[in-house]
Amino acid sequence: MKFGNNLRIKTATSWLPPDCETVEDAVAAGKLAASDVERLGLTQLPVSSGWSGPEMAVAAARDAISRAGWSPSKVGLVLHTWIYHQGHDMWSPPHYVANEVGTPDALSYAVQQGCNGGAMALQVAAMHLAADPGLGAALITTGDRFLPPGFDRWACDYGLGFGDAGSAVLLHHNDHHDDSEGDAGPDDYALVSMATETAAELELMLRHGDDFSPTPLWHNEYIDLRRPKKSYMAVHGKEKFSQIASRSIRNVIVDSVHDAGLRLDDPRIKYIALPRLGTGLLDGIYMPVLNEVLKAEALWFGAVTGHMGCGDFLANLADLRDQMPLEPGDFALVISGGAAWTWACAVVQVPERGV
Structure with a gap:
């Protein structure tokens, strides 16, 4: 899907809670096996002691709007995505985000595609803007808090740890004639293209061996993705x-x-930013492909955040801007994947000055 040079990521942000749990603490507490430390590649995970997922999404969104120098009224679309409990049942987090950031009239809805949700929400926002030039701008947010007893951030899944965080992106049309909202300032990136691919037959991996249940946490006292995956692999192989x-x-x-x-x-094409999975998973699944098809340097920003659920993709855009020496005209790729399964890759470019 080609977007060209006119669709711009004004800015990307992530928001992490101040508290964290180190790998050493997790091992000492019996939450993480010492034998798993190396293949995770982590030093710590951010842990929210009070902020819910939507509240962290709002914090990231406010930072993005402030960084852009925009009035919230410029935003006509709010898309929010997550993978775990948002603090209330039968409730709409996207509408909460829209109201809290000062865009109560914006079209607001959820995009759910597992950990690929951030990438998918960006693509959906891009399609909205392509179809409706009068929309203004789109705000995409993610936010998750992975707390017990329903979630074990160190043992829920194979080869990764889950960190609490929020992230946000502002997407808009490039318009050199409108500097009333600070648009004359630089955009982080042009969103040049995106591609996705789905293998829906793999949804069975997350429920193999289990009947459909009448309530949450029916099969286990906490969300355990290892058990159905192990059952699936025993039948279908790796x-x-x-x-x-x-x-x-x-x-x-x-x-x-x-x-x-x-x-x-x-x-x-200078870099490709990888999902914040454990380094063992990346070495086993992603790196053999990258080494075959791409000369760009692979980047992993997950050592101090772990896997942020669907926040990896948007946070990678922020860290790519802040930590890597990209020049105007340079390109980078950001890749994402979500269980059951869809993969996505975006090509972004640092805009040339005055373009």
Whole structure:
């Protein structure tokens, strides 16, 4: 899906709570096996002692709007995404986010696609803006808090730890004739293209061996993704998932780069930012594909955040801007994946000055 140079990411932000739990503390408390430390690659996980997922999303959104120098009234669309409990049952977090950031009239709804939700919400927002030039701007937010007893951030899944955080992105049309909201200032990126690929037959991995339940946490006292995955692998083996994942990761990289009008070896593609999974998972699934098809340097920002659920993708855009030496005209890729399963890859470019 090609967007060209006119669709801009004004800014991207992430918000982390001040408290954290170190790997050493987790091992000492019996929450994490010492044998798992190396393949996680983590030093700590951020832990919210009071902020809910939507509240952290609002904090990130307010930072984004402030950084952009915008009035909230410029935002006509709010998309919020998450993977775990948002603090209330039968409730709409997107409307909460919209109201709290000062955009109560904006169209607000949820985008749910597991940990790929941040990437998918960005693509949906881009399609809204492409279809409706009068929309103004879109705000995309994520927010999750992974607390017991329903969630074990260190043992819920294989090869990753979950960190509490919020993230946000502001997306808009580039318009050189409108500087009333600070648009004459630089955008972080042009959103040049995105590609996605889905393998819906893999949804079985997250429920294998279990009947449909009448209430949450029916099968286990906390969300345990290891148990159905282990059951699935015992029947179908690991090779099927590995083959599908490798093919899909390759396809979204190749397709997004092609849609951007670039070659895979274009020297202007400096980096590809990876999901904040454990380093063992990345080495086993992502890196063999990247080493085959791409010359860009792979980046992993997860050592102090862990996996932020669907927040990885948006937070990677912020960390890419703040931590890496990208020049005007340079390109970067940001890749994402969500269980059951969809993969996505975006090509972004640092705009040339005055463009």
